[in-house]
Amino acid sequence: MNIIPDGSFDDGIGAWESWWGDQWSGGVTSGDAIVADRMLKVIVDSIGTVSYNPQVFRPGFTLVKGVTYEVSFKAKASKNWGVVVNIGKPLTYDPWFIPYAPMQIYGLTTELQEYKYTFTVNEDTCDDIKIVFEVGLIGENAPPAIIWFDDVSIKAIED
Numbered sequence: 001m002n003i004i005p006d007g008s009f010d011d012g013i014g015a016w017e018s019w020w021g022d023q024w025s026g027g028v029t030s031g032d033a034i035v036a037d038r039m040l041k042v043i044v045d046s047i048g049t050v051s052y053n054p055q056v057f058r059p060g061f062t063l064v065k066g067v068t069y070e071v072s073f074k075a076k077a078s079k080n081w082g083v084v085v086n087i088g089k090p091l092t093y094d095p096w097f098i099p100y101a102p103m104q105i106y107g108l109t110t111e112l113q114e115y116k117y118t119f120t121v122n123e124d125t126c127d128d129i130k131i132v133f134e135v136g137l138i139g140e141n142a143p144p145a146i147i148w149f150d151d152v153s154i155k156a157i158e159d
Helices: none
Strands: 017-019 031-036 039-044 055-063 068-077 081-090 097-099 104-108 113-120 126-134 145-156
Touching (some): 017 031, 068 081, 126 145
Antiparallel strands (some): 017 055, 039 145, 055 126, 068 145, 081 097
């Protein structure tokens, strides 16, 4: 069972959120995250000085210590574009984020492709996890660009 209930965007943006930077990670002048054609469409007009500025994310789900999960999603971009995927526990203090899965870096193309990976949770069980798609300063990223995400899924792998 997919633990991200709004990963197909059939009913709109749901609990997905976006973040467009601050004074420490470089100002992003404009951009947007909307649902169009039942896909999450991220419009990147500018990027900051780090990979996570800007980003889209889905907070508020549970990962259980010792369980192995499979992450899958479909994505494409208006041109070749680097994306970082992070999954972890957000904090309101330094270090700001505790990773629950190894960071993944993907090079998106103009063709919709499916991406998958697995990980096992070594941290304590947490019910405030988020998946983050970072679309900022990664490799040769040079705005403007549009990135589309669909069918975002995290499922426990049964033995």
